[in-house]
Amino acid sequence: MTRTSRENKAVRNVPRTRKPARAAAERPAARRRKSGGDTPYHHGDLREALLQAAERVLERDGLAGLTLRAVAREAGVSHAAPTHHFGDLTGLVSELAAIGFRMFNAAMNAADESETHPMMKGLASAKAYVAYAQAHPGMYGVMFRSARLDYSRPSLHEAADASFAGLTRGVGASRQEQISEQSLSLDQAAAIARAWSLVHGFTTLLLDGRLTSILERLPAGTTADKLLDAMLRSTGGRPPGP
Amino acid sequence: MTRTSRENKAVRNVPRTRKPARAAAERPAARRRKSGGDTPYHHGDLREALLQAAERVLERDGLAGLTLRAVAREAGVSHAAPTHHFGDLTGLVSELAAIGFRMFNAAMNAADESETHPMMKGLASAKAYVAYAQAHPGMYGVMFRSARLDYSRPSLHEAADASFAGLTRGVGASRQEQISEQSLSLDQAAAIARAWSLVHGFTTLLLDGRLTSILERLPAGTTADKLLDAMLRSTGGRPPGP
DNA sequence: CTCATATCTTTACGATGTAAAGATAAACCG
DNA sequence: CGGTTTATCTTTACATCGTAAAGATATGAG
Numbered sequence: 001m002t003r004t005s006r007e008n009k010a011v012r013n014v015p016r017t018r019k020p021a022r023a024a025a026e027r028p029a030a031r032r033r034k035s036g037g038d039t040p041y042h043h044g045d046l047r048e049a050l051l052q053a054a055e056r057v058l059e060r061d062g063l064a065g066l067t068l069r070a071v072a073r074e075a076g077v078s079h080a081a082p083t084h085h086f087g088d089l090t091g092l093v094s095e096l097a098a099i100g101f102r103m104f105n106a107a108m109n110a111a112d113e114s115e116t117h118p119m120m121k122g123l124a125s126a127k128a129y130v131a132y133a134q135a136h137p138g139m140y141g142v143m144f145r146s147a148r149l150d151y152s153r154p155s156l157h158e159a160a161d162a163s164f165a166g167l168t169r170g171v172g173a174s175r176q177e178q179i180s181e182q183s184l185s186l187d188q189a190a191a192i193a194r195a196w197s198l199v200h201g202f203t204t205l206l207l208d209g210r211l212t213s214i215l216e217r218l219p220a221g222t223t224a225d226k227l228l229d230a231m232l233r234s235t236g237g238r239p240p241g242p
Numbered sequence: 243m244t245r246t247s248r249e250n251k252a253v254r255n256v257p258r259t260r261k262p263a264r265a266a267a268e269r270p271a272a273r274r275r276k277s278g279g280d281t282p283y284h285h286g287d288l289r290e291a292l293l294q295a296a297e298r299v300l301e302r303d304g305l306a307g308l309t310l311r312a313v314a315r316e317a318g319v320s321h322a323a324p325t326h327h328f329g330d331l332t333g334l335v336s337e338l339a340a341i342g343f344r345m346f347n348a349a350m351n352a353a354d355e356s357e358t359h360p361m362m363k364g365l366a367s368a369k370a371y372v373a374y375a376q377a378h379p380g381m382y383g384v385m386f387r388s389a390r391l392d393y394s395r396p397s398l399h400e401a402a403d404a405s406f407a408g409l410t411r412g413v414g415a416s417r418q419e420q421i422s423e424q425s426l427s428l429d430q431a432a433a434i435a436r437a438w439s440l441v442h443g444f445t446t447l448l449l450d451g452r453l454t455s456i457l458e459r460l461p462a463g464t465t466a467d468k469l470l471d472a473m474l475r476s477t478g479g480r481p482p483g484p
Numbered sequence: 485c486t487c488a489t490a491t492c493t494t495t496a497c498g499a500t501g502t503a504a505a506g507a508t509a510a511a512c513c514g
Numbered sequence: 515c516g517g518t519t520t521a522t523c524t525t526t527a528c529a530t531c532g533t534a535a536a537g538a539t540a541t542g543a544g
Contacts, residue, residue: 043523064389067500078524080502085522089501144450145387147306164455184459190472192456193444197473201443202435208386213406214434217426230432231439285492309531320493322533327491331532 047085049075054096058138063146066138068092090148094156097149100139101159107132108166122174123232126199130228133203140207144200171195202228289327291317296338300380305388308380310334332390336398339391342381343401349374350408364416365474368441372470375445382449386442413437444470 043049053074058066068089069079086092111128115121133140151157171192172179179188205211206224215222285291295316300308310331311321328334353370357363375382393399413434414421421430447453448466457464 046522062389068502069500079500080525081523083502144446147304164452180459182459183461184456186460186464186468186472187476189456189460189464189469190476193447193453193469194440194473194476197440197443197447198436199439199443200447201439201441204386204446205435205439205442210406211435214426214431217422217424218428218431219425222428222431226428227431227435230428231436234429234432234436288491310533311531321531322494323492325533 043077046075046077046081050077050082050085050092051096051099054092055099055139058096058142059136062138063141066093066142090150091153093142093146093148094150094153096139097143097146098153098155098159100136100143101156101163103136103139104129104132104143105159105162105166108163112166112170118173122170122195123229125170126195126232127225127228129199130203130206130225133207134224137207140203144204167196168192198232202231285319288317288319288323292319292324292327292334293338293341296334297341297381300338300384301378304380305383308335308384332392333395335384335388335390336392336395338381339385339388340395340397340401342378342385343398343405345378345381346371346374346385347401347404347408350405354408354412360415364412364437365471367412368437368474369467369470371441372445372448372466375449376466379449382445386446409438410434440474444473 050071054066054071057070057074061070068082071092072079072081075081082092086095107128108125111124112121115124149156151160168179171188175188175191177188184192202211211224211227215224215227218227292313296308296313299312299316303312310324313334314321314323317323324334328337349370350367353366354363357366391398393402410421413430417430417433419430426434444453453466453469457466457469460469
């Protein structure tokens with residue numbers, strides 16, 4: 001790469017000089033600190049800046065475009081800077097996924113609470129699930145389809161667990177029974193697995209475009225949301241929980 | 243990596259020489275032709291050999307290990323040989339996915355036909371679905387998780403379509419109605435989406451290890467198959483088709 | 485038998501992840 | 515306040531990988 005074909009893939013406006021033109025010119029606008037100091041050697045909060053850059057890159061260029069070097073470029077730092085904060089690509093992706101799970105949980109809980117009718121809570125949460133995935137397909141991919149996730153990281157472990165706990169709670173509520181932390185009956189487990197499988201499967205297929213052949217054969221203008229609704233309602237009266 | 247750390251990742255016994263030690267030693271055992279000719283310059287059926295090598299690499303090293311060069315090494319040819327037969331990595335992966343879909347369809351159809359009771363056909367197919375994914379997780383990943391699929395390739399397009407057609411047929415059979423090729427009622431679409439979402443979602447979550455927390459809380463020794471069975475039976479009497 | 489063509493190998497290049505060593509500023513300590 | 519330690523960031527380096535292009539070799543058509 002001499003300087004030419006660099007732009008052909010998800011790389012944009014970030015200026016890049018390689019010659020020993022020492023710093024200062026290398027660091028684009030993104031590098032500002034609170035009190036207006038201009039592009040200091042030490043960033044101040046690079047970790048956070050990198051995560052935000054990563055999310056931008058992800059939603060702009062997709063999972064394949066989410067590379068350590070692309071994130072570093074987006075944040076305006078050297079390509080090896082992320083290593084210090086996340087160890088490796090798996091680290092960065094895992095932290096990003098944790099953020100995704102937290103947003104995800106918040107959206108589901110909000111949907112659950114905004115719905116007053118108890119029987120509709122599950123349906124509202126399910127719609128929030130799909131809506132989140134449609135609004136943030138990159139994040140959803142990182143959370144559920146990336147091979148590079150390290151669940152031994154506490155942040156990811158906790159955020160993903162919270163997601164599962166919410167689901168369990170929602171299913172318990174719709175069955176009007178308390179679900180234990182320790183043990184499950186086969187019936188309870190089946191209900192949880194069914195709720196999760198349904199919504200997760202639908203979302204995955206939808207994002208992969210595998211439901212378009214179905215949608216095309218429906219009365220014109222039938223949206224994915226409509227199909228989801230019909231699918232959940234016909235399940236037998238027990239729509240999945242948050 | 244000079245020659246030492248080369249083996250740390252999914253690379254094995256394939257001898258590799260880099261110096262201009264001209265050919266002949268570069269081609270390992272895999273390169274034999276029918277009549278015992280030894281490692282001819284022209285392989286004879288390299289395309290098929292590469293696909294088989296790819297499947298071995300995939301199931302041994304996972305999706306991340308499935309690279310053009312790794313496949314070439316496994317087949318004992320130069321790293322650029324696959325290009326001639328598949329164009330690029332997307333091409334090879336797509337052809338491999340097509341093979342996966344064909345195996346997949348065969349397994350589902352076999353399950354469907356081996357079950358005599360009409361109401362059980364769907365359940366049998368669903369179990370075959372999950373069983374295939376568990377037996378060939380790499381293939382399942384290529385088929386449903388890979389970002390590098392080119393559905394404009396006829397082989398892949400047809401194989402994937404056949405899969406969908408089988409599903410539709412199965413759902414139609416369990417509802418005892420003919421399902422048109424052109425248009426669907428919302429009810430029919432919902433039934434198809436539900437069957438597919440349930441089984442596909444369950445499989446995805448299972449392969450990702452996201453159901454272990456559920457399985458652990460069940461009576462000791464409860465297998466994923468048992469959970470699947472319970473999940474499908476509680477759906478309301480309409481288990482998914484093939 | 486000659487030669488066009490398909491098949492395979494070499495060579496080359498830009499990209500990526502990651503390790504290691506160097507530069508710089510912030511923090512800490514006397 | 516001055517000097518040193520330490521965390522943060524940059525450079526440099528290297529093994530891959532995908533892919534393009536040019537060279538080698540066998541196959542088959544005439």
